[in-house]
Amino acid sequence: MNKTLNTSSKFLDIFKRILVKFRKSGFGIKLIKNLPKLTDYFNDRDVSILGKIKVFFSFVVTIIYFVFAIDIIPEVLFGPIGFLDDAFMIIWMIGTINEELEKYRGPKDYSIRNSKKVYKNPNIIDDVSYNIKDED
Structure with missing residues (x-):
């Protein structure tokens, strides 16, 4: 009896985590918005190979x-x-792929990231120069 309750509790926890992923993906709407990023995601050398495998594996x-x-x-x-x-x-796949694509912000090269094709992180400020003056 205790094993059954423990097993069902674990299953419900897993199901809850997957539903939270799905909710964070905007019930699939954010995934649709992020789909154009998929080719850049797989072509970017800065992206972890494990992340790429995770996206590919969930789809397959x-x-x-x-x-x-x-x-x-x-x-x-x-x-x-x-x-x-x-x-x-389907919910698991949408949540997993969207989670990885949300982490992806695009190439680090400014000239590439400035193009309209690549998605920019609004928290990164590009093309800024700083001057530090030493006061005596």
């Missing part, structure tokens, strides 16, 4: 889950409730 796993007939909750047995696992996979 979701596609494989839909292509193959393997289901955690089969629609044949449970009817419309069986679509919950499919929705869960």
